[in-house]
Amino acid sequence: MESAGSQGKSGPEQAAFRAALERFGQLLRAILIEFPTSAGALINDESVGRRLAVEFERWLRDPASMPPWWQNLQMAQVFVQPPSQSGQPFNLGSALKVDAAPPLMAQNHFIQTSQRVSGLTARWSQLQAQLAMHWNTIARTAGERFIGRATISSTALDLTTIRKLYDWWIECAEQAYAATVHTDDFCRTQAELVNVTTSLLLEQRRQVESFAPMFGMVTRSEVDALRREMKRMQTEPRPASGRRASKGPRRKVKTR
Amino acid sequence: MSDSPGDLAAAWSEFNRRSIDAAMKLREASTAAVGCSLKTEVWRQDKVALYRYLPLPFIQAARAKPVLICFALVNRPYVLDLQPDRSLIRRLLAAGLEVYLIDWGRPDESDSDIGLCDYIERYMGACVQHVLKSHGSKALNLIGVCQGGTFSLCYCALNPQHVANLVTMVTPVDFQTPDDLLSKWARHLDMDSIRRAGNIPGAMLTGLFLSLAPFRLMHQKYVGLLDHVLDADEAERFVRMEKWIFDSPDQVAAATAQFVQWFYQENRLIHGSVELGGRRVNLQRIRQPVLNIYAKQDHIVPPSAVTALRRYIGSRDYTEKAVDTGHIGLYVSRTAQEHVPGLIASWIRARA
Numbered sequence: 001m002e003s004a005g006s007q008g009k010s011g012p013e014q015a016a017f018r019a020a021l022e023r024f025g026q027l028l029r030a031i032l033i034e035f036p037t038s039a040g041a042l043i044n045d046e047s048v049g050r051r052l053a054v055e056f057e058r059w060l061r062d063p064a065s066m067p068p069w070w071q072n073l074q075m076a077q078v079f080v081q082p083p084s085q086s087g088q089p090f091n092l093g094s095a096l097k098v099d100a101a102p103p104l105m106a107q108n109h110f111i112q113t114s115q116r117v118s119g120l121t122a123r124w125s126q127l128q129a130q131l132a133m134h135w136n137t138i139a140r141t142a143g144e145r146f147i148g149r150a151t152i153s154s155t156a157l158d159l160t161t162i163r164k165l166y167d168w169w170i171e172c173a174e175q176a177y178a179a180t181v182h183t184d185d186f187c188r189t190q191a192e193l194v195n196v197t198t199s200l201l202l203e204q205r206r207q208v209e210s211f212a213p214m215f216g217m218v219t220r221s222e223v224d225a226l227r228r229e230m231k232r233m234q235t236e237p238r239p240a241s242g243r244r245a246s247k248g249p250r251r252k253v254k255t256r
Numbered sequence: 257m258s259d260s261p262g263d264l265a266a267a268w269s270e271f272n273r274r275s276i277d278a279a280m281k282l283r284e285a286s287t288a289a290v291g292c293s294l295k296t297e298v299w300r301q302d303k304v305a306l307y308r309y310l311p312l313p314f315i316q317a318a319r320a321k322p323v324l325i326c327f328a329l330v331n332r333p334y335v336l337d338l339q340p341d342r343s344l345i346r347r348l349l350a351a352g353l354e355v356y357l358i359d360w361g362r363p364d365e366s367d368s369d370i371g372l373c374d375y376i377e378r379y380m381g382a383c384v385q386h387v388l389k390s391h392g393s394k395a396l397n398l399i400g401v402c403q404g405g406t407f408s409l410c411y412c413a414l415n416p417q418h419v420a421n422l423v424t425m426v427t428p429v430d431f432q433t434p435d436d437l438l439s440k441w442a443r444h445l446d447m448d449s450i451r452r453a454g455n456i457p458g459a460m461l462t463g464l465f466l467s468l469a470p471f472r473l474m475h476q477k478y479v480g481l482l483d484h485v486l487d488a489d490e491a492e493r494f495v496r497m498e499k500w501i502f503d504s505p506d507q508v509a510a511a512t513a514q515f516v517q518w519f520y521q522e523n524r525l526i527h528g529s530v531e532l533g534g535r536r537v538n539l540q541r542i543r544q545p546v547l548n549i550y551a552k553q554d555h556i557v558p559p560s561a562v563t564a565l566r567r568y569i570g571s572r573d574y575t576e577k578a579v580d581t582g583h584i585g586l587y588v589s590r591t592a593q594e595h596v597p598g599l600i601a602s603w604i605r606a607r608a
Contacts, residue, residue, distance in 0.1 A: 012459070013498035017282065020478035021275050028271055159267035166479065173471045182440060191444035198449045205453075227366045 023059060024166065030055045031162060053143040056169050060139035113207065120200050127193040134186050141176035142169070274482040281491040282481075288492040290499060291334040293346050295357070299386045302370075303361030304379040306386055309337075309349055318352030318601070320608040321420050322387050322396050325357045326380060326411075328403035329507060330461055333359055335500045335587045336401070339493065342588045347597030353604065354391070358383050358404075361505070368455050368509040372518070373532040375511055376407050377414070384411070384418050395420035397604050402426050402557065402583075406519065409565075410530060413541045421607050423547045423600055426586055428557045429539075430564035432523045437468055438556065442520040451513035458504035466501075468555050497588065526568055539565075545573035547603050549596060554583040575603065 034051050146169050180186055209219045299306035311317065325345070327333035336357070337345040348355050358380060363370065387396050398419045400408025405427025412419045431439050441464075450456070466473045481494070524530045530537040546569060550562040559578065566574055577599060581589045586596065 011499070012462075012502045013495075014282065014286075016474055017279070017478045017481075017498075020475045021279075021482075023475060024479045024482075025271065025275070028268055032265070032268055159270055162267070163479075163483070167476065170471045170476045174469060177469075177471065178437075182437060184440075187440045188444050190441060195444075195446040195449060198446065198453050201453050202449060224365075224368075228369070231366075 026059070027052070027055055027166065028159075028162060050147060052165055052169065053147050056146060056173070057139045057143045060135070060142060060173070113203070117200070117203050120196055120203065124193070124196045124200060127189055127196060130189045131193060134180050134189070138173070138176045138180050141179065142173040145172035145176060271482065274485070278481045278486055278491075281486045281488065282495055285488065285491040285495040288495050288499075290339075290496050291337050292340050292343055293337050293349060298356075298390070299383060301379060301382060303363055303367065304383075305359045305361060306383045307357045307359060308390075309345055309355040309357070311352075311354070312346070312349045315350060315352050317354070318605055318608070320353055320397065320604050321393055322354040322356060322391050323348060323399060323604065324384060324387050324396050325355065325399045325401065326404035326408050327358065327360070327401045329360050329375070329511065330403060330504060332500060332503050332505065333357055333401075335584075338496050338500065338588055342493065342593060344587065344593075344597050344600075347593070348601055351597070351601035351605075353397075353601060356383070356387050363455065363506055363508045365455055370508045371510045372407075372410075372514045376410050377533050380407060380411050381415070384415070388418065394418070397421045397423070399423040399425065399600065400427055401587075403428075403515070406525065409525070409539060409542065410532060410537045412544070413537045413539055414532060414535055416541050416544065419544055421545045421547070421604055422542065423549070423603070424562075424565065425549045425596075426551055426554055426557045426562060426583055427548070427565070428519070428561040429568065430523065430526050430561050431519045433558060433560035433564070435558045436561055438464075439520050439561075442516050445516060445521075447513040447517045447521070450516075451509045453509070455509050456507040456512055458506045459502075461504045461507060462502055465556065497584075501584075526564065539568040540570040542569040543571050545575075545603075545607050546571045547575045547577065547600065549577045549579065549586070549599070551581050551583055551586040551592075552578050553581060553585075556583040573607075 031051070149168055149172060181190075205220060209221060212219045293312075294310040295307040296310065297305050298308045325333070325336065327336065337343045340346060345355055345357065360375070360379075384396065384398075388394065395418050398408050398412060398421070400406070400423070402425070405424040406429070408422060408424060409427065409429070412422050428436075433439070486494075518524045518530055522529070525537065525539070528536060528538050528540075546565070548562065548565050550557075550559050552559060554562075563576060566576065577596075579586055579592050579595060581591050586592045
């Protein structure tokens with residue numbers, strides 16, 4: 001028997017389960033509020049279809065609905081302080097409130113770093129905006145496809161019907177999603193976003209590396225160098241130990 | 257949700273009741289262990305281990321060379337032995353085969369320099385040698401799964417003398433077929449920067465795979481649990497699968513960068529330009545019998561990426577088998593369990 005990573009604990013799978021049910025519950029609630037008197041009665045299919053399409057689109061426009069991979073890319077937000085808030089490009093010195101940072105670092109290097117980070121941050125924001133446009137397209141197309149397919153005429157609006165509509169919507173959303181995420185434009189945007197995010201991560205690491213010695217902290221490069229050295233020592237054959245290794249004549253041990 | 261309450265208020269309370277019931281069943285099942293067959297570690301180097309599965313009692317050993325299974329780096333291999341009724345390994349044991357499994361372990365930052373050559377030639381090579389030595393055999397049966405299948409193809413092309421028969425399951429060969437979404441997403445990545453950023457967190461990889469079909473995998477799958485009352489076995493099976501899906505080890509920076517660049521971006525495997533330890537991987541050198549199994553509804557490795565194999569290998573004894581399931585379904589679905597292990601066992605025995 002093997003234990004999996006999250007065994008016994010509330011893992012990401014349980015969070016995903018809760019999130020999915022919460023979404024479906026919201027959908028049910030919206031229908032319940034919109035059509036309170038239609039319980040069990042025949043309802044107008046078009047109005048329900050449109051109402052559901054609005055609800056689904058609202059759901060899709062929520063950033064929390066974005067695929068997990070995209071949400072991972074949001075991590076770069078730690079680098080991004082919108083100009084309207086700070087007016088300055090990100091730098092670790094100010095983030096750490098180290099007022100003395102510029103004098104301690106070479107001024108030129110500091111400016112170059114700030115400019116580089118600023119450029120990357122601006123590009124990162126542009127790419128996020130482009131990705132959001134793709135996401136909007138997916139939401140809109142999914143809604144259109146859904147309205148085109150959702151025919152529930154002469155049907156009582158019960159849980160089974162709503163569940164069926166939900167399945168249709170999932171199908172429409174997957175189709176709209178696939179149509180977008182296979183396009184060259186999307187693939188390039190997403191890849192560049194990953195690349196810029198990585199560059200920002202590396203830039204942040206470089207900044208930490210330049211600050212760490214000021215606080216007497218070990219840097220990542222030093223730890224990596226140490227690991228490499230330890231590996232080298234482990235893999236290299238050990239020299240024969242003690243006297244046996246010595247090529248000189250063995251000393252005779254005096255015996256009493 | 258097959259009962260029609262006919263009343264939305266009733267529907268709402270029914271939804272709540274089933275949600276709570278499912279949540280409780282899943283919580284009760286959360287301690288379900290994964291991996292069911294007895295195994296013993298017979299070799300280890302760094303974080304890589306080789307396991308030998310103990311033969312099942314009262315099963316007569318088949319007249320066949322030992323079987324070595326090579327799984328992908330991107331997920332844990334216990335999915336092949338998830339629970340007694342969903343275990344490829346157990347069924348191979350029941351067919352009397354000797355089964356070994358390579359477990360790549362859970363790498364950390366100290367492993368970030370490990371490359372594909374280390375994985376395929378050093379670790380996998382050592383595992384093969386260990387099995388051969390233990391059985392006094394010159395060759396074994398190699399089963400490669402997903403990325404592990406790609407590794408197995410490389411190993412087999414470089415060391416054909418050690419592989420008697422090769423089985424590949426959902427194994428990408430042509431990494432640039434038009435329906436391969438992962439390939440399209442990987443095409444423009446700057447793998448040098450990504451490598452320098454260090455190991456890739458497993459959670460990120462899980463997110464990537466879920467993002468291939470996010471609405472089905474992140475929503476519909478869970479809502480579907482409310483369609484009927486879950487029984488305890490069903491809840492346990494679901495929890496085991498979920499644990500496996502979310503249990504991706506971190507990916508070694510160097511090997512991942514090489515894999516994405518060489519295979520996804522440059523499609524080197526079919527062009528014969530993968531080089532490991534100074535030797536070129538030429539698929540034409542694979543002349544032993546090959547059984548290539550794929551899933552018809554695979555959204556991770558599309559069938560077109562798998563079936564390309566027949567065009568590039570030198571083998572004349574080539575069998576292809578399609579199973580009507582998805583990528584993960586090929587490991588655990590009932591359909592796959594009914595057909596795949598029996599097919600592999602009989603195919604191997606016929607070539608003993």
